Amino acid sequence: MAKVRLVDETTSGERRDAWALEVAEERLTLREVIRRRVFEEVAELNAGRTEGKRGLVQPSETERMLNGTAKREASRLQPQRCYERALAAFARNGFLVLAGDRQIEDLDEELDLASGAEITFLKLVPLVGG
Numbered sequence: 001m002a003k004v005r006l007v008d009e010t011t012s013g014e015r016r017d018a019w020a021l022e023v024a025e026e027r028l029t030l031r032e033v034i035r036r037r038v039f040e041e042v043a044e045l046n047a048g049r050t051e052g053k054r055g056l057v058q059p060s061e062t063e064r065m066l067n068g069t070a071k072r073e074a075s076r077l078q079p080q081r082c083y084e085r086a087l088a089a090f091a092r093n094g095f096l097v098l099a100g101d102r103q104i105e106d107l108d109e110e111l112d113l114a115s116g117a118e119i120t121f122l123k124l125v126p127l128v129g130g
Contacts, residue, residue: 002026002115006037009122018121023113030097031087031107033119038086042079096122 001024008018021036028036089095090107097104098120099111111119 002113002117004033004113005116005118007118007120009120011122011125026113027110028113029108029110030099030104033111034086034090034097034107035083038083039079042077042082046076093124095124098122 001022004021004023005017006019006021007015009015019037019040021033021040023036087107090097099117104111111117
């Protein structure tokens with residue numbers, strides 16, 4: 001089983017380790033990597049174990065307002081919905097994915113996940129007024 005390091009980065013240069021994804025496969029599509037990451041993040045968020053972590057999954061403004069600081073069982077995040085939002089964000093260039101020394105542009109492209117591999121999720125911030 002290999003550990004793949006997932007890193008979150010912003011265009012301002014902020015960089016932080018997000019998750020260590022354990023995989024049995026040597027190759028996975030980007031779509032599957034995103035799915036596994038989102039489902040893991042949602043499980044952690046729903047369990048309240050994300051202190052200090054920021055990831056692809058962020059509760060919407062409505063979810064934050066409804067939940068306040070106390071979690072309610074009825075308003076748990078739905079992993080499939082969060083996954084679909086992450087794919088939509090990738091499609092509209094909300095974030096880029098870098099594996100090794102290159103950008104991955106196709107969700108169905110297979111990534112080499114040798115032990116110690118690093119995948120960077122670069123969050124893009126839209127320009128003001130455009």
